Amino acid sequence: MSSLLIRNARLINEGIIRETDVFCKNGFIEQIGSGLGQSADTVIDAKGNYLLPGVIDDQVHFREPGLTHKATIQSEARAAVAGGVTSFMEMPNTVPNVLTQELLAQKYGIAARTSLANYSFFMGGSNDNLDEVLKTDPETVCGIKIFMGSSTGNMLVDNAKVLEEVFRKSPMLIATHCEDEGTIRANAAHYREVYGDSATAAIHPLVRNEEACLKSSSMAVELARKHNTRLHILHISTADELALFDNTVPLKEKRITAEVCVHHLWFDADDYARLGNLIKCNPAIKAPHHKPQLWQALLDDRLDIIATDHAPHTWDEKQQPYWQAPSGLPLVQHPLLLMLEAASQGKISLEKVVEKMCHAPADCFQIDRRGYVREGYWADLVLVDPAQKTVVAKDTIQYQCSWSPLEGTVFGAAVTHTVVSGHVAYANGRFDDTTLGKRLRFAR
Structure with a gap:
């Protein structure tokens, strides 16, 4: 070279x-x-x-295989690189869902042929694939992804016995999407009765509310503490959940870590009036009072990592009525610029931006020789x-x-x-x- x-x-x-x-x-x-x-x-x-060291985004959805009308690994990796994201970790809710080692290997093959950025892929967990999950190699795969709430795709793990076994036996980091499905379904039924087909994205943080997030995150933390599992909770969106996380020990010693995404730091529920379904995502962007508390938790190290949860859909898909429009928004090209803008506004220091977007993901996932500008590192x-x-x-x-x-x-x-x-x-x-x-x- x-x-x-x-x-x-x-x-x-x-x-x-x-x-x-x-x-x-x-x-x-x-x-x-x-x-x-x-x-x-x-x-x-x-x-x-x-x-700066290259940004490491620990949560993206690049849609390949099976959803390539939305995006491909090639297209979104290029977008990432244009924004200073040099490494990504991609989620398993593609089509088919990545629930076997063979399907996981196929995604690595696609990336090896097409990705301009460095890459890793999560192995997906379901209600009936524990044997496959336990075959995952901790040295070559970033982690196990568990949807403890349904999102885009169909990978909800709602069997209590299965969750217990995964947390007890997992040899590596488990990353969770935490929203309680029962709470969401009850809320959705209520607001369908109230608004019917006239509902707009403004009700999204009411359907996928604080209670749904806290109930699920609390369960994940309880399971992790019980089994000493290495747990990483993705896209924290509420102030209610922040008491679950610790800032009294260094990141490298934590067994339970958490991520905040750029859109939960940048937008709030007032923005639905302007952007509607374009910012419909799971977990939802919440009421304005959550945002400053997320910022404070990021600065005091209760929240460990900044990521994007990049999740593109076509323009036409997003123009559908609220109940039909899919959740997710494209962000992987601009997270660094978003945080540098926040730094220029005095919300965060430049050094802290690099810590949370480069150093911390490398430390959290124990990535080999990345995330820092050091002699001998990539x-x-x-x-x-x-x-x-x-x-x-x-x-x-x-x-x-x-x-x-x-x-x-x-x-x-x-x-x-x-x-x-x-x-x-x-x-x-x-x-x-x-x-x-x-x-x-x-x-x-």
Whole structure:
């Protein structure tokens, strides 16, 4: 592989911002220091722009196989790279659902052939595939995904005995979608009676309410504590759940961790009036009072990771009436810019953005030699120009679905270069697909 020298960068890494050069060779970071004099096949003068570790998104839905009218691994990986996301972990509710080791291997095969970003895939759990789940290799697969509430797809695990066995026997991290199905069904029946076919997305946080989230998250935490399971609860959306999580021990020592997604930090229920089904997602974007409390829990380390839950649907699918419109929104191209914008508004420091989007996912999932800018680590790097604006518009959106709830947003920074495993995969609006991403490995 070729060599790369990045000069005159302001590196944001491990809680420090400093000026430095970075030299990469054969996919890895070989040297970090000022005034590096090595010759390299590619030299990038950062001109004082920010250099970050590549963002690791631990929750995306890239829709392949079976739902490729919405997206493909290839299309969404390109969108990720355009936004500085160098590694992703993708969910099993594709078609067919990834409930066997053979189907899991098939997804890895697709990514090996098409993904510009580094990749891993969750093994799916169901009410009747425990034997297959227990065959999963902790060193080559990011985790087990359990839907403790139904979402897009049909992978609800609602058998109490099965949940008990999975939590008791799992040799690796379990990631859960926590919403209580009984509560949601009762709420949906009530609001169907009240609104009928005239319902709008404004009732979504009432149907999928705080009670549904807390009841399910509490069950997951109880099971994890009982069996000492390594539990990671995805997309926390309510202030009610925050007491479940601890900030008194370092992340690497936690057995129970939690994630917050960018849309739950950026939007609130007041935005349904403007965006409607475009921000319909599960768990729902909730009332405004939840958002500042999610931010506080992120800053004080009760919430460990920032992710996207990127979940694209076609424009036409989203234009259906509320009850028929699918849940999910496309976000993987813009999470870093969203958080850098929040930093410019004083909500979070640049160092904390890098911690929660780069370092913490690597630590939480024990990813081998990624998530940090360190000598000997994989060269996953992002250059950001803090003075160049980015306009979210149809002609810049890389998603196959070709829309974003952020359209019209002007960010005060721009991703100029993304380096994936030592390869300059994206530079100033252009992709280089000649070298693809790598399969993530885990030091477990």
